[in-house]
Amino acid sequence: MTATVTSPRRTTRPPRGRPRLRTAYRQDMALLNTPAKRRSTLLLVLAAFGVPFFFTDDLLLVFTLGLIASVGAIGLNLVTGYAGQVSLGHAFFLGLGAYTAAVLGGDPEGRLIGYGLPMWVWLPAAGIVAAIAGLIVGPIAVRLRGLYLAIVTLGLVFLGEHVFREARTLTGGPGVGRRGPDLELFGIRFSEGGSLFGLGLSRDQQQFFLALVFLIVFAILGRNIARSGVGRAFSAVRDRDVAAAVIGINLTVYKVMAFAMSSFFAGVAGAMYYAVVGVFEPAAFGLLLSIQYLAMVLIGGVATISGSIMGAMFITALPRIAQEIAHLFPVISTSTVGGGIINVFQFEAILYGLLIIGFLIFEPRGLYGIWMRIRNYWKGWPFSY
Amino acid sequence: MSEQDVICSVSDVELSFAGVKALRGVSFDIRGHELFAIIGPNGAGKTSIFNVLSGVYRPQAGDVHFDGASILGERPHRIASRGLARTFQNIELFENLNVVDNLMLGRHHHLGYGWPWAIAWLGRAQRSEIANRRRVEEIIDFLEIEGYRELPVGMLPYGVQKRIELGRALAMEPRLLLLDEPVAGMNGEETEDMARFILDIRDELKIPMILVEHDMGLVMDLADRVMAMDFGTPIALGTPAEVQNHPDVIRAYLGAGDEDPVIEEVS
Numbered sequence A: 001m002t003a004t005v006t007s008p009r010r011t012t013r014p015p016r017g018r019p020r021l022r023t024a025y026r027q028d029m030a031l032l033n034t035p036a037k038r039r040s041t042l043l044l045v046l047a048a049f050g051v052p053f054f055f056t057d058d059l060l061l062v063f064t065l066g067l068i069a070s071v072g073a074i075g076l077n078l079v080t081g082y083a084g085q086v087s088l089g090h091a092f093f094l095g096l097g098a099y100t101a102a103v104l105g106g107d108p109e110g111r112l113i114g115y116g117l118p119m120w121v122w123l124p125a126a127g128i129v130a131a132i133a134g135l136i137v138g139p140i141a142v143r144l145r146g147l148y149l150a151i152v153t154l155g156l157v158f159l160g161e162h163v164f165r166e167a168r169t170l171t172g173g174p175g176v177g178r179r180g181p182d183l184e185l186f187g188i189r190f191s192e193g194g195s196l197f198g199l200g201l202s203r204d205q206q207q208f209f210l211a212l213v214f215l216i217v218f219a220i221l222g223r224n225i226a227r228s229g230v231g232r233a234f235s236a237v238r239d240r241d242v243a244a245a246v247i248g249i250n251l252t253v254y255k256v257m258a259f260a261m262s263s264f265f266a267g268v269a270g271a272m273y274y275a276v277v278g279v280f281e282p283a284a285f286g287l288l289l290s291i292q293y294l295a296m297v298l299i300g301g302v303a304t305i306s307g308s309i310m311g312a313m314f315i316t317a318l319p320r321i322a323q324e325i326a327h328l329f330p331v332i333s334t335s336t337v338g339g340g341i342i343n344v345f346q347f348e349a350i351l352y353g354l355l356i357i358g359f360l361i362f363e364p365r366g367l368y369g370i371w372m373r374i375r376n377y378w379k380g381w382p383f384s385y
Numbered sequence B: 001m002s003e004q005d006v007i008c009s010v011s012d013v014e015l016s017f018a019g020v021k022a023l024r025g026v027s028f029d030i031r032g033h034e035l036f037a038i039i040g041p042n043g044a045g046k047t048s049i050f051n052v053l054s055g056v057y058r059p060q061a062g063d064v065h066f067d068g069a070s071i072l073g074e075r076p077h078r079i080a081s082r083g084l085a086r087t088f089q090n091i092e093l094f095e096n097l098n099v100v101d102n103l104m105l106g107r108h109h110h111l112g113y114g115w116p117w118a119i120a121w122l123g124r125a126q127r128s129e130i131a132n133r134r135r136v137e138e139i140i141d142f143l144e145i146e147g148y149r150e151l152p153v154g155m156l157p158y159g160v161q162k163r164i165e166l167g168r169a170l171a172m173e174p175r176l177l178l179l180d181e182p183v184a185g186m187n188g189e190e191t192e193d194m195a196r197f198i199l200d201i202r203d204e205l206k207i208p209m210i211l212v213e214h215d216m217g218l219v220m221d222l223a224d225r226v227m228a229m230d231f232g233t234p235i236a237l238g239t240p241a242e243v244q245n246h247p248d249v250i251r252a253y254l255g256a257g258d259e260d261p262v263i264e265e266v267s
């Protein structure tokens, strides 16, 4: 047993035809463990920072919301994809984060309760409040699994919606709603246009940058969880709980931890999302929202971080995509009254259903799986080794 | 530790499922780093003993001591962290994960960093992952599974999966190892390899083992002591030769009924 960190035994027997040999375990475990991954991710991030200069503000808003929703989707993927506990309760945790942020960051002079606290307080607080709720709900997941857990977490959504509707001094109540907090960090007011690093930027451009940085931070945290002993334990609990327990994994601790972490991500995502949206109502946090997030995970790719992002961007853009398609086909009317056979909202709902069914049947690994196929195709394309 | 130290002792264990008695009056000790085999016909209660030891089932009566303390009623993960590892009769690997991750999971309670370190991926988590990865590579070497490292275990042949499951148990650095039918369904060559690993574990790693196996040749060759079970009851305990020739054992294997003439013939 002579292996050392810098030259483990594996290097003495390189697999044939693989020049990209990793020579240390550290490299193997790195965030992006191949030069190709590092290069393409760097390019992608650079390209993302260029996006605000090439798209119109209304499209930018869609992207911004997609970036923020990605953080929520990563959260749901932690509990449902990695730890295998199907949760329909994600909307509740998103709502909890949104209202925590709105109350803490809200106008103290306003009609509703608000404390006027800065973003560096309301953003973590939104995560923590949601995580605490996750800690309370988590133990239920220890006793239930599969469909039963899904039903109980569904109950959570109804409970949450009811509480959000009734707590009018906090939420504004149905039909009225309240404003999200202002996005202001390090003296930069992202909710207004202005100049950033000497560049004159619109509000939507600024918010896009903020959302991008927000996602990068949480995507890295998500990846860290996934590649560590915690992520491995989640997968073990998901795949075989008896074997997991027998090798020393405390099922209760990890199931609850998955819920708490997932809820934290949901909390901060909810806070940011509705800060960008502006005014929001309790009705936003219904079952539909939970299903949208599940769709992000399923369509993006179960138990992958990049899949969560792809799924979230796609699902967030879906209403826009549906609209664009509707313009092409006169059978789909673009308003709820008259014209066409179905309206654009019905079309969108059908698109959802078809996509979920389609992915489940044809590509269970989701967009991530499609991406892998494309990548592997090009990798092998004429002798790229 | 002297040769005769008792690492594990089972006394008068009774286990039943809704009226079906799976174990009755089961007692035995594991001493030093012996290889203790349990044999018996299907349904004799061999796997049930493993499930009692690892905390999956809780016996209605009796006691189980491990490393000097009673582990009765302790949860499986607690017992695992005391140093009890096992393999399963029907492979229980994490099929979607690769070989390295499966073995790293065996080292779960050696990681020594909690979730805050995991999220931040700072010094302690990184150092621990590297150190534990090195241990995992040693086991990969030991079991000669280098070529499979990065592959999801669900894709691998049955014999290799059996080996990886042994690797996951070894990765725990156990003080007692339970092997439930490690060569079931294997061909001659695979069986020989497995036998070699089991001997190496006893003689080089000096880990005591309980082996449940239907392959009598293997048991008789490897085991230091053998316990034979029938209908949940131990019917013989001794050296392989003693147990092999025990009249009750012969009767159990040849089936009840007009037993006397049969025994005359065999012995």
Ligand SMILES: Nc1ncnc2c1ncn2[C@@H]1O[C@H](COP(=O)(O)OP(=O)(O)OP(=O)(O)O)[C@@H](O)[C@H]1O
Pocket (backbone or CB within 6 Å): B017, B020, B021, B022, B040, B041, B042, B043, B044, B045, B046, B047, B048, B049, B089
């Ligand atoms: N979870 C359970 N529920 C009900 N009965 C069980 C359970 N587990 C085991 N039994 C019963 O206990 C008895 C012993 O089973 P066990 O699996 O221990 O036998 P075994 O000796 O391992 O058999 P085999 O050689 O077939 O693996 C059997 O009658 C079995 O049906």
Ligand SMILES: [Mg+2]
Pocket (backbone or CB within 6 Å): B046, B047, B048, B089
């Ligand atoms: Mg059995």
